[in-house]
Each structure stands twice: as structure tokens, then as C-alpha cells.
Amino acid sequence: MSAVVRDYSLSGPQGRAAVEAGLASAVWYSSPVARKQMKELMKRKDGPAIRDTLIWFASLAVFGGLGIALWGSWWAVPFFAVYGVLYCSASDSRWHECGHGTAFKTRWMNDVIYQMASFMVLREPTCWRWSHARHHTDTIIVGRDPEIGVPRPPKMLSLLSNFLAINSGLNELREVAIHTFGYLTPEERGYIPEMEQPKVFRTARIWAVIILGVIALSFVLHSWMPLVLVGLPSFYGAWLYLVFGLTQHAGLAEDVLDHRLNCRTVYMNPIFRFIYWNMNYHVEHHMFPMVPYHALPRLHAAIKGDTPPPYHGLLETYREIIPAVLRQRHDPEYHVVRVLPANARSAEELTAQPIAA
């Protein structure tokens, strides 16, 4: 089998080939939804996100408080385990939704939670805003999308280590250190406009002060407790966001202009949907990023006749992902092919629309 070597870097030949092939900044398929209904779905509200944020803060306080109360006994471990997931994995989806500016209707609320969640999940807010914009423009286009979670062939050790954010988290801290001194990586210079770059340096310096402050406090108190509450949860609480996140695209097609073929929608229970803020409706989110998380179930109902069948839970999803990723170690060309409903429109029918200049 002659596998084509894939170059996932944003400055490599595959990125240039994607541009030449018309895969970059292309017109993507979107399912038909009447404008009136879409306006209804896009409508912003503060209520659901305020409610969810209060529940989130209260849960952090309860589980963190019980962990502190039981400090020194093994009984503290399960409470800190939940605290870590709420701290880090729930922040992943808050970072995401507030980054889109759709979680709250009020802009400053999105901005405050975005900054907070970015720190808690260890994602520099400016770098990741731009990287995520590119992910939406060129979803799983090799050489263009900086957020391809499982490149082919997959690097299993790095993938598995990310369940504790070892690779991703340490990499982020390394970049924070670089940014603190006023430097960006060449890739970052490629997608972060110059006028935005000072924000990266400012945030990195604030983060460095917080992180060093917590480390210093731990030394002063001769206790790990400050670090277990702030800093380390970004690592020990990361596993669930990876469990959720891998369902989005892992094992699916690359270089297609149809989110129905490279994203998954997975039905989840209400607790998972609270932590993940409905990002399990991932086909819908990519197709219509303007629709807030609380309206995604309604959007799903509106377009499900035009999308492949959703997965019923994580178990069914991982029954597909694990063999696919294992196979891609030896056969990088392999991917799962999503089958569109018989009466669904094809991407070609839609992408014929020209964009006037």
C-alpha cells in the first residue's frame, strides 16, 4: 500500500496544495433551513448560560470544598476528581462557546467566561481564537486546519498522554513561556494578525504571574493544596474533554467540504451535555456556528433528515473510533465513510453557488 505522507503543518506543501485544489476558504455544504426558522434558532439569550454558569460555579465550590475538608484522607480523591473535570473539561466547552460569542447574549459575559475558561483549560485566548476560526474555515483540511486532533497515522503515545493533558498542556505552558518574552512561533505568526499579537504577550504575562503565584503559595504553605485547586486540575481533569472531543472528527474523512462527512453528532445524557454544553451536536455546530448551544437540539431536529444518523452514546461512537484509529496506524488512507440519507442533497448541488466579489 503506498500511503501518501501527510504534512499537517500549516506552512508546508500540503497546505499550499489545499489552496490550489480549492479546499481552503471554500464554500461548504449547509442543510436547507428557512431564514425565519434560522433567525429563531440564532436568537441570543443570557438566561440559559447564566443558569448553567451558576450551577457550574456552585458545583466547583461544593466539590472543591469537600476535597479541602477531607484533605489528607483518600476520601478527598473522588471529590478532587470531580472538581478537576468541572474545572478543566467543563472549561473546554465554555471556552468554545464563549469564544464563538454565542453562549450569552451580553458580550462582556462571553468575554469574562472566555478568559476564565481559557486559563482553566490552558488555552491561550488569543492564539486559540484564531486557531479555532481557521478550524471553522477549513475543518479537517490537511495543512490548513490547526486543530486536527488525530493526524494520520496517529501518534498513539501523544494521543494517550493527552488524557492527562501531558503533551497538550505542557506544550501550552512552553508557549506561554515563549510569549511571556514577546515571541510567537512561525505558525502563530501565520494566523494571528499583527494587531492582535500584543494581546498574546499580555495574557501570557498575566498567566505566568498567576501560575508562579500559586506555586509560591504552595511552597509557603508547605502544601500541594493550592496547586491541586488551581493549575494541576488543567491536567488531571482533562480526560473527559478528550473523551468528548475525539468524537467530533476522529477517524472521519479529511479534505471534504461537507461537515456531514467529517463531523459526528452523538446523543448524550443530560450531565454530559451540561459539561459539554451540547457540543455533541457537532455536525449542527459546524454547519451553523451562529446557533447557540442551547438551541442545538432544536437545530438537530430541523436538519436531521439531511444528515447521517447520529450515534447513540459514547459506547457506540468509540466502537467506531477505536478500530478506525488503530487501523490508521498502518493504513493512513483509511477513514470511516459517513452515509447520507437517500433523499439528502449532496455537497456538489450546493457548492455550485458562486461568491460575488
Add this chain to the structure above:
Amino acid sequence: MAEKSWVEACKTDDVEAEDVIRFDHSGRTFAVYRSEDDEYYATDGLCTHEKVHLADGLVMGNIIECPKHNGRFDYRTGDAKGAPVCVNLRTYPVRVEDGAVLIDIG
């Protein structure tokens, strides 16, 4: 101002209050807005971040939010309101005559 640069973009009823529609003319594309208080405005039709039609976006008060990455502009002035939009949007003079929305595309 040369009268010939004014073109009819739509009828006043073609666009709902607090909404936007697309208007294509001579290979160019525009977005025509109607505010909550029935004022009409026009801007370039494509977002300045990437070539995405703003008419598919969401109008909230004086803001048009782009459907692709949620970049925001004040559609009255064209001002970009923050990342990922950094470049202002071009705006066009608008007038309403006999139930039609005219824009000066000159």
C-alpha cells in the same frame, strides 16, 4: 453626486425589521439592513475577514454578526467590533423612495 450610481436594491418590505438581505448588482454583492426603528443601511455584502455573505448572519440592534466566525460590525458605520474581524466594512448611502430602498454604489 451622480444620480446614475444610485440603484434600487429592494422594496422596503423585502427586508424585515432587524434583519438583512443580500443584494447582488453588476458582479458585486451588498447587504441591505433594516433596523428595529425602520431605518435602512447598506454595506459590502462580504465579511472583511473571509468572503462570507453577511446576509446569512444575525442582526442584533446595530450589529451584524457574521455567520462564519461570529465577527461583528456596526452596520451603520461599518466599524469592526473585534476579533476575528479587524478591518472595517464599507458602507453605502441609502435613501428610501416610493417604497423602494436605493443605495449609492458609486
